[in-house]
Amino acid sequence: MKLPQLIRNDSGLEPFASVITERMNIARQKEAELLKNGSLIDFASGHLWFGLHKANQGWVIRDWAPNATRIYMVGDFNDWQETEDYRLRALGNGDWELILEEDKLRHGQLYAFSVYWIGGNGKRIPAWCKRVVQDDHTKLFSAQVWDHEKDFEWQHPDYIRTDEAPLIYESHIGMAGEEERVHTYNEFREHVLPRIKAAGYNTVQLMAIPEHPYYGSFGYHVSSFFAPSSRFGTPEELKQLIDEAHGMGLSVIIDLVHSHAVKNEEEGLGKYDGTRFQFFHDGPRGEHPAWDSFCFNYGKDEVLHFLLSNIRYWLENFKFDGFRFDGVTSMLYFDHGLGKAFTQYADYFDGGVDQEAVSYFYLANKLIHELKPKALSIAEEVSGMPGLATPIDMGGYGFDYRMAMGVPDFWIKLIKEVPDEHWDMGQLFYELTAKRLDEKVVSYAESHDQALVGDKTLIFRLMDKEMYFSMRKDQPNLIVDRGMALHKMMRLATVTTAGGAYLNFMGNEFGHPEWIDFPREGNGWSYKHARRQWNLADNPDLRYHWLGDFDREMMQWVRQSCLLETPEVVWHFDNKEDQILSYSRGEFLMVFNFNPTRSFTDYGIPLESSKYRILFHTDAGCFGGQDRVDKQMTYYTRPAGSLGSQHYLNLYLPARTGLVLKKQAFKRVR
Known part of the structure; x- marks a missing residue:
């Protein structure tokens, strides 16, 4: 029997070939049982x-x-x-x-x-x-009663997402404005979409779209799966938002929460017909111990009918371009993946996986790509399940991407636990590039998770209270200087090593201060921290706009150069003591000096015979740096000895600086 491509790509999976094959066979059997002589699209109606x-x-x-x-x-x-x-x-x-x-x-x-x-x-x-x-x-x-559903006229009905690598701007409609209140679809369309377009992103990810009774749940305790939240406006206003985004060349995806549902009975699905087990598992299996919510029974045909129809509804009725599936780890494992390290392959094949959820993912991803071949399907999954973001025909579960959740965790751990002078460049490169070769990932330095109350954004961890007093350009502060430099470097390192896609949560690109805290009893039902202060980025007297300007140049370069469409990231050099790291992607060379105090003159990066020009760097004065790098020079590699010996690119590397160089056409003189 011929093994699936997933296993042929990774010999370490061979001992589990029978389990992997059986999972896919059961999913196909479920599909045949549901469809009989019809199609998956017909079933999801x-x-x-x-x-x-x-x-x-x-x-x-x-x-x-x-x-x-x-x-x-x-x-x-x-x-x-x-x-x-x-x-x-x-x-x-x-x-x-x-x-x-x-x-x-x-x-x-x-x-x-x-x-x-x-x-x-x-x-x-x-x-x-x-x-x-x-x-x-x-x-x-x-x-x-809503009788306007057929009245909306799409201006861009034939929009199709391109093959560009997704550069995702994660957004929340309600907190997307500056005032201390819930903001609307129209306000997002008028004021935020132009910002996203100008910033160089090509995909908008909308959180909290399906109706949820508690605003502070961030949309993750859904009550009505087919109703776009009315607290932001009407269904037609949401459609207009998507339509105008398409007109700008922006794709729009939503968070899809099929992992669980709010327990509420009157406005939710809890005990809908008087039973716990209509939509959900009965007993302990039907309750998530950490989320205080009910877990769907993916083994029931009627539940699959409900969830798959929900996918088709959002794709067709609202013309969304895909989904970020929330809580995939929770769905995959009977224990929801809680407290498990997943240190060896056997952990994925030890009988703890919910086959009914596997079959659901198979059906969901197959449906998505039958309806819209270019649609995005992204899994929020932390365990690293082999095959998760591998195509179905290769033996995988069919997601296009998974979230690289280890990357932001690594950055936070590094900042919290390791002094700057001890950052290990080899470990840093490994953590940023660790992924399976047969899958693509969405890399990110931080998302909404790191910004929620009880945690801190990267910029707040780097600067803390100094953000309150020293973000004016005329207020020098070494802590703020450090934070500005590292914020740019971490983002540049993350996007240039990204495994196929990149994500940023709105406002984090310019270092939005403080945290996210939705109105609740504990904060006096305040909206103070459930908004975005765009004025900080727009104010020429503050340093925030420097961070935003850097992010804009970085993202526009990533997009124009098709950087993430080049899959291979090639390591060239790292030095633990000096804290220097260099790698390339296609024709671009990245060089970082993470050393907090030492700048280096004529530092040699081992390369083949070539020449380079600096495109941009984090130390530029227009980005709040010290302008210590000369962009006008052309840099040639030089041999260490004879012409046939190792060549080195000698660069001036200021402390806490990241450089992006482009390889130039080079003709060797004989």
Whole structure:
């Protein structure tokens, strides 16, 4: 039997070939069982049947609630009373339906289900509803009749994501403005999209789009999976945001939370039909011990129908260009990967993997790429599961990328635990480039995770309280100088070693101060830290704009040079004592001096016979540096002895500086 390419690429996986092959076989069997003679796209069509729809000369609403004995549609159209003319009829197999004349519902009216089961009843927001709103006074949620779904006219309906390496700007709509409040889709479209475009990024990642009852959950405790959050505006305003982004050449992806769901019952899926086990596992397997949430049962056909339809809904109805799947590690393992080190291959094949989740990933990624071949599928996964970001036809799970979660953890650990003068360049290069050869990763120095309350952003760890007093250009401060230099160097090192894609959380590119803290009881329900202070980056008297300017030049160079489309990062040299590191990618050479105190004159980097020009560097005065590097020179390698001996590129390397050089056409004189 021919082994999958995944195993042929890595002989270390050969002892586990039977397990790897069996996982894929079970996933294919599940696919055949679900589809019978249909297609995966046809199967993922639940949103076209369930939920509230405008029908011929009327309305129809359908739902799946197998344990229910009676269901009424209640709302402000019948004074929230249970009446027979709004009672759903059972269709069999747990499905329910209500057909109404056109004048029975109007756009904007609020509604819910009153669900009865043996021994109880409760109000429920329909699981498939596409619009949910919260009452400003009572704080209660209701579904809302929405009759504008077909009115939106796309200006860029045929947009297709290019093959460019994703340069991702991770964003949150609500905290994307400066005021202490929740901001809107329209404000993001008008004010933030132009910033992202100008900064050189090509992909926008939107967090917290599916409706979630608690704003402070950052969108990770979802209640209504088909409803874009109304706290930011209307579905049409979200579509306009995506449409205009496409017009700018920006792709838009969202965080997709299929790993778990909020426990809430009235506005969520918790005990939706009176049972815990309708959508989720019953017992301990159905509860996440760290997240206080319910875990989906991926073994149930109806749950797969719900989740796969959700994928198709976002891709087709809103024309999103892909997903960043949240909590993939939690889904993969029965123990959610908690407290496990994953130090050997056997840890991935010891029986602790949830095969039903593996089958779901197979189906989800296959569906995504059948619907949109160029769509992005990114896994937030920390264990390093072999094959996760490997194509299905090679024996993998089909994600295009996984998040390189070890990189930001490494930077934080380095800053917290190791004095500057002891940073090990060999270890640094290894940590930045460690990945499987058959997969691509999204590298990043920090995301929203490092900025949340209780943690610190990189810039705040580097400068701490000095940020409050010494970010003016006329206020010299050695701590701030150190922080500025290292902030640029860490980002330059991260993006130039990135394994196929790069990510930045909004505002971090210019060193947004402090942390992210959403309104909650513990902070007096304050929005002070749930916003972005763009004025800091725009103020010419402050140093923040220097960091933003550097990031812009760096990202535009990465994009224009197609740097990340060149997969190989070639190590050239590192010196532990001097703290010098050099490597190349294509025609570009990167040289770093992380030494905090020592600058070096004519430092030799071993290379083949060649010549270089400096494109840009972190010490430039326009980026807040000391301008100690001459960009105008052309640098030639020189032999150590005879012409056939090792050549060295001799450079002046100021302390705490990173350089990017481009190889020049070179004709050897005979």
